[in-house]
Amino acid sequence: MDHFAVTNLTFAYAEDAPPIFQELTFAPEPGTFNLLTGPSGSGKSTLLKLLAGLYPQYGGVIQSGQVTVNDTEISTLQPFQRAAHVAMLFQNPSRQFAMRTVLEQLQFALANLQLSPPEIDRRIQTVLTDLHLTQFTHRALETLSGGEQQRVALASVLALGSSLILLDEPFANVDAAGRTQLLADLKTLQRTQHKTIILADHDLSGYAGLVDQLYHVDGTQRTLLQESPAALPATTPATPVQGQPLTTGPLAWHDLSLTVGDRPLITAAQFTLPASQLGLLSGDNGAGKSTLFAALTRQRRYAGDIRYQDRPAKQYKLKQWALQVAEVYQNSPDQFIRIQASDELALSAQHSLHPTYWTAERIAQAAARLNLAAVLDHVSYALSGGQQKKLQVLSMLIMGQPVLLLDEPFAGLDQASLQAVLTLLQQTIHDLQLSALVVSHQRQGVVSFMDYELHLADQQLQLIAGEAA
Amino acid sequence: MTQTADTPRGLNAATLTLIMIGIGFPLTFAQSVWLNTIVAGLGLLYLIALRVSWRKVSLILLIALPLAFGSWISFWFFGTVDRWHLAWMYGSRVYAYLLLGMIVTMTVSTQRWLVSLHLHFHLPNAFVFGLLGALNMADRVRHEFRRIQYSALMRGENLRLWNPLLYLRIVLVSLNWSNDLAEAMTSQGFTENAPRTELIADPMPAWQWGLAGGLIVIYCAAAFGLRPW
Amino acid sequence: MQHANSQVAQVNPVRWTIRDVIFLALIGVFFGIIYQLWSYVYYALAATPLKPYANDMTIGVWIMAGPLAGVLLRKVGASVIGELLAAAVEMMLFSSWGAADLISGFIQGIGNELGFAATGYKNWDKLGLLMSTIGATIVTFAWDWFQSGYKAYTPTMNITLLIIRFVSIGFFSGVLVYWIRQLVAKTGLLK
Structure with missing residues (x-):
């Protein structure tokens, strides 16, 4: 049984940067299931990467203290030596595979350990059988769902024989069924093989009764606080949207179907996005919400009909379409096309579709309400996650396309920012009569601003709150 | 191929x-x-x-x-x-x-081409698996390219092929993705310049x-x- | 890129890590897409007697990956390896030319590399890029003297072609690469 320990660790991203952790001491009990929580950007990933030995190899500086496995400093081990003790599953399943198929991926990992070919075959057989993945052996990883990809990643961790399994927001692209299955697999591994599990998640639902220890990353004290797992919520009751009678609007789709490979995501959907109203698009991770946005912004193929003011989408040039249907991207840097925050706003102001509404004064006011005024002369990429989100939303509101799709625009926002963003969003949408549709896994504090809710499940897109016109 | x-x-x-x-x-x-x-x-x-x-x-x-x-x-x-x-x-x-x-x-x-160059011409493993990893992302790169263009069109700008801002985004995405994939491969035990089991027989x-x-x-x-x- | 500041890439002047390779190969895949867009222009011109002019007007675009790799990674050999990786990606994903891709990728990379080498690998700025532009212009022109048969053209035509080539390489692989590097530096994401 391996013993991992973080001792008096002070770690920063650069020599001259403020430390992320200060004098941190932490040792997971072998064979336990540990949940690591904290807002996004608080340092959960950083702690996991330190335990995995990826930091400082891939960045940052240990200013004092150490991270050890069985009293050996983990950063002094070679990656192939570390992998036998600790391995990690990453947030974005699609960016953790070097190879094309499940079999090749497992072979790649095991060949790194310099095992003999028969031993490699034996281990692959065992893990694929244990995790019920045998039917996927020769499948291309690209064609698997997010949940399946994470189970393949778990299989390679298991095959490597690591006793500590680290998972960094592993459910970000995984649906509820996939999540339940992955959690059950992890629990089994902990019980039967005494694996130590540390899982980082900002969302606490579904862990009650499952985890042994709960830790909270405290950004202000730059350390870890232990909390009682009894504090975990049993199941979060979903706050319902109080639906309003829907208006009509310019963007509509009929008989819309989307597939990934040969896996259907959405079948025969139909809806008209109401103007001057704010809608919530809900559904599991991986159900196809982002894919729907990609189709509506003509970034991917679709079957069926998408129309703007009764003209088929394909009759518009992409350039014209982009001035009708806009998206606030989930990954903030995808939005930025300037360097400095103020230049992002200036560019939007210059090309705004509502130049008389967005006067310099109104823009300055909005920036102030979002608490952005002080950071406008900063580089956008260097802003905190929450500031980047607010900058994105404001930039797109200033553009003022008739249709605005927002993919997780509230991630990393504190309570006050959330309120400010929603208020600004609602006001702008009313004033400019925009149709806005929001994907947000967070419902608390959000649903009271919503006029209707569309729910995506089992390939069906259904209006579950709000009265169709 | x-x-x-x-x-x-x-x-x-x-x-x-x-x-x-x-x-x-x-x-x-x-x-x-x-x-x-x-x-x-x-x-x-x-x-x-x-x-x-x-x-x-x-x-x-x-x-x-x-x-x-x-x-x-x-x-x-x-x-x-x-x-x-x-x-x-x-x-x-x-x-x-x-x-x-x-x-x-x-x-x-x-894959066979790269493995063959590795076995017979000593192409380092970092190049074999780095190239394979990047090539396996090709479809996502295509999507990302479209997204970069759309993100600019939404702001009333067209990123033409001689605009450095287009390449800035390309460099940043490549930096970010290469970092993620390299970390994952390292976590799976990949070590530069260390011996690995050669699973593909490629007699010459x-x-x-x-x-x-x-x-x-x-x-x-x-x-x-x-x-x- | 949520934790942008945690992803500041470090630069090591000699060692090639898996991350460097993936980084340049991904840029190579993006360039593959850009080459496809350019190739429509090239193709329209190259099917006419103006083919040599098409070659020299667009050459700056085809060789950008090399100097870009150089100024981003600042490593000995980065231009040659960057250009070769882009050529390998091109060969495997986008074209059937194989030999021509790899050989010309190598020749072009050498041209740029010689420029940076002439500064003792100390200048990756304006001077380095100017030298790399000159290096690439001379080496690739010498290559085309044989490979594309420029030696059979009149001296006047060759001088014209040489000037066009210098301007093309100077803009795309010099000025544009310089701008890109400036922008990347401003973001603070690559040291």
């Missing part, structure tokens, strides 16, 4: 690469219509012997026709001496190059070294000794 390790057919990928480069390089300095035709012809015969899809081969040969014609006619127009010979020589050279490439690209998978019998060497020597002797038309 994006499919994975296939059942190898024909010559070893390293042999083919050696022939491709070993003849491709001196071909630049040779001046012979006949030799170009023979190289292209032998390449075509090899493809036929391996039963490579006839449709694909024809399509590629057809697409290259305007380029060969461009070479041909530019010497007809601008050539100073010996225009007939030069026009045919540079026109046929396009096909000699193309078929030299096709004997590799049409018959060997990416001595006669294939002989064949490649022989072909290159014969070609050079013919091109620079015999100098046919």
Whole structure:
């Protein structure tokens, strides 16, 4: 049984940067299931990467203290030596595979350990059988769902024989069924093989009764606080949207179907996005919400009909379409096309579709309400996650396309920012009569601003709150 | 050639690469219509012997026709001496190059090509698996390129190919993705310059070294000794 | 890129890590897409007697990957390896040319590399890029003297072609690469 320990660790991203952790001491009990929580950007990933030995190899500086496995400093081990003790599953399943198929991926990992070919075959057989993945052996990883990809990643961790399994927001692209299955697999591994599990998640639902220890990353004290797992919520009751009678609007789709490979995501959907109203698009991770946005912004193929003011989408040039249907991207840097925050706003102001509404004064006011005024002369990429989100939303509101799709625009926002963003969003949408549709896994504090809710499940897109016109 | 390790057919990928480069390089300095035709012809015969899809081969040969014609006619127009010979020589050279490439690209998978270069020409593993990892992301790269363009169009701007802001986004996405993938591969035990188990057997019998060497020597002797038309 | 500041890439002047390779190969895949867009322009011109002019006008675009790799990674050999990786990607994903891709990628990379080498690998700024532009212009022109048969053209035409080539390489692989590097530096994401 391996013993991992973080001792008096002070770690920063650069020599001259403020430390992320200060004098941190932490040792997971072998064979336990540990949940690591904290807002996004608080340092959960950083702690996991330190335990995995990826930091400082891939960045940052240990200013004092150490991270050890069985009293050996983990950063002094070679990656192939570390992998036998600790391995990690990453947030974005699609960016953790070097190879094309499940079999090749497992072979790649095991060949790194310099095992003999028969031993490699034996281990692959065992893990694929244990995790019920045998039917996927020769499948291309690209064609698997997010949940399946994470189970393949778990299989390679298991095959490597690591006793500590680290998972960094592993459910970000995984649906509820996939999540339940992955959690059950992890629990089994902990019980039967005494694996130590540390899982980082900002969302606490579904862990009650499952985890042994709960830790909270405290950004202000730059350390870890232990909390009682009894504090975990049993199941979060979903706050319902109080639906309003829907208006009509310019963007509509009929008989819309989307597939990934040969896996259907959405079948025969139909809806008209109401103007001057704010809608919530809900559904599991991986159900196809982002894919729907990609189709509506003509970034991917679709079957069926998408129309703007009764003209088929394909009759518009992409350039014209982009001035009708806009998206606030989930990954903030995808939005930025300037360097400095103020230049992002200036560019939007210059090309705004509502130049008389967005006067310099109104823009300055909005920036102030979002608490952005002080950071406008900063580089956008260097802003905190929450500031980047607010900058994105404001930039797109200033553009003022008739249709605005927002993919997780509230991630990393504190309570006050959330309120400010929603208020600004609602006001702008009313004033400019925009149709806005929001994907947000967070419902608390959000649903009271919503006029209707569309729910995506089992390939069906259904209006579950709000009265169709 | 994006499919994975296939059942190898024909010559070893390293042999083919050696022939491709070993003849491709001196071909630049040779001046012979006949030799170009023979190289292209032998390449075509090899493809036929391996039963490579006839449709694909024809399509590629057809697409290259305007380029060969461009070479041909530019010497007809601008050539100073010996225009007939030069026009045919540079026109046929396009096909000699193309078929030299096709004997590799049409018959060997990416993975086998890289593994073969690793085993026989000591290409470091970081290059083998780095390239494979990046190539396996190709579809996502295409999506990302569209998204970059759309993100600018939404702001009333068109990122044209000479706009540095387009490349800024490309560099940042590549930086971010390469970091994620490299961390994941490291976590899976990948170590630069450490030995790994070689799972793909890729025999390169001595006669294939002989064949490649022989072909290159014969070609050079013919091109620079015999100098046919 | 949520934790942008945690992803500041470090630069090591000699060692090639898996991350460097993936980084340049991904840029190579993006360039593959850009080349496809450019190739329509090239193709339209290259099917006419103007083919040599098409070659020299667009050459700056085809060789950008090399100097870009150089100024981003600042490593000995980065231009050659960057250009070769882009050529390998091109060969495997986008074209059937194989030999021509790899050989010309190598020649072009050498041209740029010689420029940076001439500064003792100390200048990756304006001077380095100017030298790399000159290096690439000379080396690739010498190569085309044989490979594309420029020696058969009149001296006047060759001088014209040389000037066009210098301007093309100077803009795309010099000025544009310089701008890109400036922008990347401003983001603070690459040291």
